[in-house]
Amino acid sequence: MKKIATRESYGKSLVELGGKYKELVVLDSDLACATKTGIFKEQYPERHIDCGIAECNMTGIAAGLATCGKIPFISSFAMFVAGRNFEQIRNSIGYPHLNVKIGATHAGITVGEDGATHQCNEDIALMRTIPGMTVIVPADDIEARQAMEAAVHHKGPVYLRFGRGEVPIINQPDYKFQLGKGVILKKGTDVTIVATGGSVPECLEAAKKLESQNISAEVINIHTIKPIDEETILRSAEKTGKVVTVEEHSTIGGLGSAVCDLLSEKLPTKIKKLGMNDVYGESGSARELLQKYKLDDEGIYASIMEFI
Structure with missing residues (x-):
């Protein structure tokens, strides 16, 4: 059974969606290689912003871009983009209900050797509490790619959770993702x-x-x-x-x-x-x-x- 890490799906989807939606921009916090947003940077360097190790600042920038009609994706490890960044997501994105998408990679214990400090097992709980936040956790590559496009079409904040390691592809090529439908x-x-x-x-x-x-x-x-x-x-x-x-x-x-x-x-x-x-x-x-x-x-x- 073929296996692909959903963070890989995230990076490749950004490139595909970037070609279809000119208003899509990507922000990262010095982790473009690990989060796979570096693939987008190579293709669309003028629409990629590396904010350095400053997740909270990255969120503020994304909020501003969203008010100008852009569709920003902010990216980092789940521990940083959801944990360190909670207040900014709550107040700068959630409260004004801005159209910002949050790409959280390296979630859960399958981050592996990085250990407890990087294994975010609290992010779904945090994001669920934010009024108006949509929370998506794709199971495989096919679902992750379709979830990404659904997030672009959805008006409002979306939290997308991706893993570090490879996971089996369980869905068929004709699979159709429906937001909110099990x-x-x-x-x-x-x-x-x-x-x-x-x-x-x-x-x-x-x-x-x-x-x-x-x-x-x-x-x-x-x-x-x-x-x-x-x-x-x-x-x-x-x-x-x-x-x-x-x-x-x-x-x-x-x-x-x-x-x-x-x-x-x-x-x-x-x-x-x-x-x-x-x-x-x-x-x-x-x-x-x-x-x-x-x-x-x-x-x-x-x-x-x-x-x-």
């Missing part, structure tokens, strides 16, 4: 698995293991955390009666919390959240870390078996 990748009757981003392919593998134990799992890819697809989740939860959420993010404030908010209000359901359980990550290879925190296919399978 995708049922596998139908089932015994348990609903709701996943996002790089956790989606791991959940598909875990579902195969569950099938070997005669457990039918429905797997839903929720690529848009906000606004979340309430209808798809509620329909599946009503059918299976058990829900498991999986994300490479803290279990506090992310996908799991969004699903719990929905179910507790509209359809009380037995639920288990899988993710980073109020802990920091650590240095290690991406695969070793997924295994340690039970976010690989085997760990997800074992957790679901115990749950049901």
Whole structure:
């Protein structure tokens, strides 16, 4: 199965979209090589601004550009563009509801050897709290590219979360991304698995293991955390009666919390959240870390078996 890092998808999509939308500009904070915005810089140097290690200033510049009719993409690691930069995103982009897109790469524990300081497991929670912010976490290359174009067409701030490492391409070439609409990748009757981003392919593998134990799992890819697809989740939860959420993010404030908010209000359901359980990550290879925190296919399978 072919694998591509979604940060690569981000960089290549910027070039493609730059050719179609002349108002698109890209700002980076001295990480153009890692975030892959350097590809855009080579093609459109006059529309790329390296702001240096000054994420907050970068956000202010992007806000100004947005008021002049531009479509700015600001880029950095999730830890910096969402964490260090939260106040500026909230007050300079969110409050005036400006048309700025936030490209956050190197999210989650699969940043790997960079360690806990760079493994941002809190960004979805932060961005969800900003009124009017759309939050997207693509699962693979095909979805990431289409999500990028959807973000350009959407009027208002959008947070896009990308990973460092390569992930399998799970979608077919004819896949059609719909903002705010979840995708049922596998139908089932015994348990609903709701996943996002790089956790989606791991959940598909875990579902195969569950099938070997005669457990039918429905797997839903929720690529848009906000606004979340309430209808798809509620329909599946009503059918299976058990829900498991999986994300490479803290279990506090992310996908799991969004699903719990929905179910507790509209359809009380037995639920288990899988993710980073109020802990920091650590240095290690991406695969070793997924295994340690039970976010690989085997760990997800074992957790679901115990749950049901």
